[in-house]
Amino acid sequence: MANLAAEILVKTVEGIATVTLNRPAKRNAVSLAMWSRLAEIFSDFGRQDGPRAAILTGAGGHFCAGADISEFPTVRANAAMGKIYEEAADAATRAVRDCPVPTIAAISGYAMGGGCGLALACDFRIGDASARMGIPAARLGIVYGPLDCSLLLRQVGLSNAKRILFSGRAFDVEDCRQLGLLDMVSEQGSALEAAHAFASDLSKNAPLSLAGAKLVLEALSSGTAEGRAGEIETAIARAMDSEDYREGASAFTEKRSPRFLGR
Known part of the structure; x- marks a missing residue:
């Protein structure tokens, strides 16, 4: 059985929580158990003694390659199982979206599919030169649900949302900036460093x-x-x-x- 404590790391320093997806061998692909754990973590940040800001990032040079497709035959093999899976993924996405503290996605490398969705659920997305974002649902025979589509639509607008979903491709950092997938790009240093600096400023406010x-x-x-x-x-x-x-x-x-x- 996977060790969730090792696959999702949480560290809080000076009021800023950093949540790190830690499966670098799989580019931090999210398992069903990890979706459930993410929902718990971000829901817990709403307590009174919780952090002032939260950063979501990934280990090993990538944010998140999306859902762990290798487990689909056992956890998402048909429509009924798929519904249960989507409920868990949506619960995680809503927990990030509804977290009362500012949330920042620090994106290096790939943020694809469900990883892109998690980034869109955050209040802000900061990337660096290595960032690549996209939603390959059209290349996998998957229809994105209302929650993920609504987050994409409000961030990039209708035409760009269609471009992202219809193409199924990974967009480089400049395209991500132009499309609106990224709010800020770190010109020097990593996305995580820039996210910490930004979170530090926000955490000083009421x-x-x-x-x-x-x-x-x-x-x-x-x-x-x-x-x-x-x-x-x-x-x-x-x-x-x-x-x-x-x-x-x-x-x-x-x-x-x-x-x-x-x-």
Whole structure:
């Protein structure tokens, strides 16, 4: 049985969690068990004493080659098994998307298929010169579901989404930047180094403000703001009543950097 603790590494330093897919021999292809573990990890980041930001990356020079196709004959052999598999993969994707702390995909090498989907679920995607992204579903006889397609569509637009899905090819870093698959490209150093620098800047801001902004923006983007009005109002009120709100005002008056605690 695979050792999940070794295949997905989690390390938190100075409030920044780095989640590393660690199957370099398979370009970090994600197994069914790993999808379930990813859902647990990113859901857990929402606790009050959790990290201020989270980075998702891969070991051995690649982000993620996608789902581990070698196990499909045993875990995804027919429509019924495929539904169970997709539910696990979607749960992981939603956990990344809905994580209340800022999430950053640090992309070196290949981010293909399900790996590209995980990157799209993050708030930001930072690549380096080696980045290659794409969704080869059309070359595997697979139809992408609504969740993954919605993430792709909101990131790159309809025409580019069709280009990515219809072609099934891997796009180089410049194409990824032009298509919108990457938000930032590290001109010097690795994607992971750039992601850590970016996460460090974000982690200095008020956690309740960041979580609230993410909630509102995601609700507006998905057209669910009206139905989530109560949740949004609660987030606004919680921030207004927080110690961090008072600390921010004091720091501004005293012309010093604020020290936010997330409460």
